[in-house]
Amino acid sequence: xxxxxxxxxxxxxxxxxxxxxxxxxxxxxxxxxxxxxxxxxxxxxxxxxxxxxxxxxxxxxxxxxxxxxxxxxxxxxxxxxxxxxxxxxxxxxxxxxxxxxxxxxxxxxxxxxxxxxxxxxxxxxxxxxxxxxxxxxxxxxxxxxxxxxxxxxxxxxxxxxxxxxxxxxxxxxxxxxxxxxxxxxxxxxxxxxxxxxxxxxxxxxxxxxxxxxxxxxxxxxxxxxxxxxxxxxxxxxxxxxxxxxxxxxxxxxxxxxxxxxxxxxxxxxxxxxxxxxxxxxxxxxxxxxxxxxxxxxxxxxxxxxxxxxxxxxxxxxxxxxxxxxxxxxxxxxxxxxxxxxxxxxxxxxxxxxx
Amino acid sequence: xxxxxxxxxxxxxxxxxxxxxxxxxxxxxxxxxxxxxxxxxxxxxxxxxxxxxxxxxxxxxxxxxxxxxxxxxxxxxxxxxxxxxxxxxxxxxxxxxxxxxxxxxxxxxxxxxxxxxxxxxxxxxxxxxxxxxxxxxxxxxxxxxxxxxxxxxxxxxxxxxxxxxxxxxxxxxxxxxxxxxxxxxxxxxxxxxxxxxxxxxxxxxxxxxxxxxxxxxxxxxxxxxxxxxxxxxxxxxxxxxxxxxxxxxxxxxxxxxxxxxxxxxxxxxxxxxxxxxxxxxxxxxxxxxxxxxxxxxxxxxxxxxxxxxxxxxxxxxxxxxxxxxxxxxxxxxxxxx
Numbered sequence: 001x002x003x004x005x006x007x008x009x010x011x012x013x014x015x016x017x018x019x020x021x022x023x024x025x026x027x028x029x030x031x032x033x034x035x036x037x038x039x040x041x042x043x044x045x046x047x048x049x050x051x052x053x054x055x056x057x058x059x060x061x062x063x064x065x066x067x068x069x070x071x072x073x074x075x076x077x078x079x080x081x082x083x084x085x086x087x088x089x090x091x092x093x094x095x096x097x098x099x100x101x102x103x104x105x106x107x108x109x110x111x112x113x114x115x116x117x118x119x120x121x122x123x124x125x126x127x128x129x130x131x132x133x134x135x136x137x138x139x140x141x142x143x144x145x146x147x148x149x150x151x152x153x154x155x156x157x158x159x160x161x162x163x164x165x166x167x168x169x170x171x172x173x174x175x176x177x178x179x180x181x182x183x184x185x186x187x188x189x190x191x192x193x194x195x196x197x198x199x200x201x202x203x204x205x206x207x208x209x210x211x212x213x214x215x216x217x218x219x220x221x222x223x224x225x226x227x228x229x230x231x232x233x234x235x236x237x238x239x240x241x242x243x244x245x246x247x248x249x250x251x252x253x254x255x256x257x258x259x260x261x262x263x264x265x266x267x268x269x270x271x272x273x274x275x276x277x278x279x280x281x282x283x284x285x286x287x288x289x290x291x292x293x294x295x296x297x298x299x300x301x302x303x304x305x306x307x308x309x310x311x312x313x314x315x316x317x318x319x320x321x322x323x324x325x326x327x328x329x330x331x332x333x334x335x336x337x338x339x340x341x342x343x344x345x346x347x348x349x350x351x352x353x354x
Numbered sequence: 355x356x357x358x359x360x361x362x363x364x365x366x367x368x369x370x371x372x373x374x375x376x377x378x379x380x381x382x383x384x385x386x387x388x389x390x391x392x393x394x395x396x397x398x399x400x401x402x403x404x405x406x407x408x409x410x411x412x413x414x415x416x417x418x419x420x421x422x423x424x425x426x427x428x429x430x431x432x433x434x435x436x437x438x439x440x441x442x443x444x445x446x447x448x449x450x451x452x453x454x455x456x457x458x459x460x461x462x463x464x465x466x467x468x469x470x471x472x473x474x475x476x477x478x479x480x481x482x483x484x485x486x487x488x489x490x491x492x493x494x495x496x497x498x499x500x501x502x503x504x505x506x507x508x509x510x511x512x513x514x515x516x517x518x519x520x521x522x523x524x525x526x527x528x529x530x531x532x533x534x535x536x537x538x539x540x541x542x543x544x545x546x547x548x549x550x551x552x553x554x555x556x557x558x559x560x561x562x563x564x565x566x567x568x569x570x571x572x573x574x575x576x577x578x579x580x581x582x583x584x585x586x587x588x589x590x591x592x593x594x595x596x597x598x599x600x601x602x603x604x605x606x607x608x609x610x611x612x613x614x615x616x617x618x619x620x621x622x623x624x625x626x627x628x629x630x631x632x633x634x635x636x637x638x639x640x641x642x643x644x645x646x647x648x649x650x651x652x653x654x655x656x657x658x659x660x661x662x663x664x665x666x667x668x669x670x671x672x673x674x675x676x677x678x679x680x681x682x683x684x685x686x687x688x689x690x691x
Contacts, residue, residue: 129684145673316496
């Protein structure tokens, strides 16, 4: 499926290039736009639309990393995020004081992330024993098992209602749930994980992982431990999903089984597919579209003459349309459009940009 | 079987002992110490019967799923939606005509036709691209779930069985001894569940006969092994595909009527049964009908015993079975490597 191209421009020989010049212009434009965003948007938009998009984008990014570079479509990413969120609620502070341990954030958050990574690696260890389509089924089964377990279990997970009042720590005297502060916090982590994935995709580990995706037998013959690479990819993806999960818990100030229910679990897959799994920016585009649809679906649906509660229909049909016509998502559409523009219509289609 | 006993003497011993203990627990009158440790025999027997009948229902759903996968290598994530659709259609038919039995053929035919449409318009168009097929069927199941919620609302529907099938039936299994008179007490069990279980066993045997003793079954088995070679010999493989898909989908529809009769149909059941059939075929082995039967029995029993004896961890038990099977036999109990 997705072919990740190594589009790094080779630096001109002889001339020393500063790091600022290496970054393409589009990155500067987007970065500056994102940084000055709070100057001209409302708190609601910052918190609800951008904050949420960044978080969902991070969780979908972890799926994109596994699927795009490792060829493993793992549906369990939202569950890993849920595990991290639950652990923060259980180890840290929440309104359910009988269960929450009330540990300080600098203990609770690292432990929560470690548990999430361990959980993700265990899932990875189980699912790398099989390949392709089986991965989807096994991770879907694990995700739903977690959902039903968290809903039934009252001693650790507080059952159906979960935990509320899970708030971010008041670090540096800032209320991190305020619109602007939360926007910057989620933006920071989204950029960090985006760059980490981008870096890793070109590092030896990422290249080996792509080799494993394309031809596991040849990689094994070359002396690479195929399964270890796959499990390590799961561990790395779990870290990103875990951070996303903690941010998600803080954003809604609560976590319940429904957060990692079967619907949200599938939604992450939809986000990644709509955005495209070729490049790490895809999941963020997908998340932005998803959040916009979810927030404004009522207006769209009413305009179409349907009831406001038909959101799932809208998202399902747009997902189907994307999968039918552009399996690479929005990014695939974009690439095709670019190719089409570069093509000289007088020549035959074989001679495209040289 | 003899081969298995020769190769794994220890495991066969364990299986024989477990079967003997189970038989003794089913037929004997329990001594007092056993009742003290794990509760009354009636509870145990009820859990066992519920588990077995639930396993029958799971088998109906999962066998179609595994057959379709085994032949066409496509994972039909909309299988749960077919189940739910069958349930709703069965409810409408049984409710409007008053004939419970009529619900089964109608659900089979309607859902089977729907399966044919799926095969022609979705799966044939993207043959060999299994990830894309999976994604498309996930999309279809989302759309179908919302359409059915739209049409039927969020209420629970129950298909009422006819009078001759309602009420309990006395079985020959002893649950205990009356203290006052010394008479034996026999287990009472809903007759409709027993009939449905018998029917699913009959369908299972019928499928086995069809697959192993007929010409169509031979075509299907050959297609499972090597479908390119089969089409090269001149068999019209697309017709076989359509037929198998229709049959598998129709079975899911029939299972929906069964599920609506002894449980209820409501939004969300589609995902539940999709997951159940996923777990069943992961445990039993992809593409294997006997594997689906064993997996369905195991999962059904694990669910019922779990919910009776350790209520908060019932899901974990099901999940544990899956993890153990995956860890030691990734291709499933009866799957081929």
